[in-house]
Amino acid sequence: MLQQDEATKGGAMDFFERQWSSYRAIVEHDLMEHRAVAGATARAIDGWLAARPAEAAAPRMVDLGCGDLALLAPLLRRLPLAHYTGLDLAGVVLPLAQKALGAVPYPTYWLEGDLLAWAQGDLDERDDGGSGEQPRRTEILHSAFAIHHLDDDAKATFLQAARQRISPCGLFIWVDVFREPGESRSAYIARYSSRIHNGWPQLSSEQQEHVINHLGSFDIPADRETIAAAAAEAGWQWHWAWQGAHQAEAMAVLTPA
Numbered sequence: 001m002l003q004q005d006e007a008t009k010g011g012a013m014d015f016f017e018r019q020w021s022s023y024r025a026i027v028e029h030d031l032m033e034h035r036a037v038a039g040a041t042a043r044a045i046d047g048w049l050a051a052r053p054a055e056a057a058a059p060r061m062v063d064l065g066c067g068d069l070a071l072l073a074p075l076l077r078r079l080p081l082a083h084y085t086g087l088d089l090a091g092v093v094l095p096l097a098q099k100a101l102g103a104v105p106y107p108t109y110w111l112e113g114d115l116l117a118w119a120q121g122d123l124d125e126r127d128d129g130g131s132g133e134q135p136r137r138t139e140i141l142h143s144a145f146a147i148h149h150l151d152d153d154a155k156a157t158f159l160q161a162a163r164q165r166i167s168p169c170g171l172f173i174w175v176d177v178f179r180e181p182g183e184s185r186s187a188y189i190a191r192y193s194s195r196i197h198n199g200w201p202q203l204s205s206e207q208q209e210h211v212i213n214h215l216g217s218f219d220i221p222a223d224r225e226t227i228a229a230a231a232a233e234a235g236w237q238w239h240w241a242w243q244g245a246h247q248a249e250a251m252a253v254l255t256p257a
């Protein structure tokens with residue numbers, strides 16, 4: 001929802017705050033079904049944890065585009081993690097995320113940076129258990145509503161690179177907006193804009209315009225069939241674990257093939 005360029009340029013704090021407050025309103029009114037997403041995420045992680053051998057070590061978790069953790073924090077507080085890393089392009093959200101999470105019985109790390117750079121191993125994660133030449137791997141990778149900011153080539157590159165960052169028995173939960181098979185980006189933007197105009201009365205018309213401008217400028221949702229094929233090519237097994245009511249929001253669970 002936010003772009004670092006926008007958030008860090010001169011006078012951008014106002015811009016950031018306006019954008020972020022529109023996003024907060026979306027979450028509070030559940031307009032993108034964040035509550036169902038939180039439930040589906042908990043089910044996917046709990047099922048994965050239950051299927052692990054009893055002697056398996058506590059899993060590490062990396063959250064790409066963590067935002068302020070408003071909805072994920074309750075789940076994170078009860079997960080038996082070795083450690084949690086929250087990464088976001090907009091460093092200003094990281095203290096909010098840290099505050100929302102509160103005290104947890106495992107170490108937490110907060111990284112300001114680009115999720116593609118993380119996948120490609122370009123961010124220094126020495127504090128995150130990494131060492132030596134090998135890509136540092138994680139057992140649980142999570143990203144919600146962030147990867148659609150990458151263009152299609154970058155999304156394919158991300159899938160290839162992230163495949164090298166996941167443990168052999170790991171789990172990648174990808175929540176995002178997706179286009180219907182064959183739907184053009186412009187048709188998607190028109191459809192989503194009309195949904196906002198007609199179905200989001202909880203937002204002021206100014207907030208609706210912020211969101212629509214953002215969509216038109218920055219959102220590049222993947223075609224759901226094309227991206228599943230790109231994931232298979234990158235060595236992932238793809239499973240749709242949750243679908244929202246609007247042919248846009250969805251959750252895919254990816255595991256190493």
Ligand SMILES: C[S@@+](CC[C@H](N)C(=O)[O-])C[C@H]1O[C@@H](n2cnc3c(N)ncnc32)[C@H](O)[C@@H]1O
Pocket residue numbers: 001002003004023064065066067068069070071087088089090093113114115116143144145146149
């Ligand atoms: C719509 S918010 C979602 C936040 C949170 N994951 C949630 O589900 O509520 C998208 C977040 O992704 C971050 N983001 C966008 N592009 C990113 C990128 N390339 N790398 C890292 N974070 C990014 C934004 O700064 C923002 O905090």
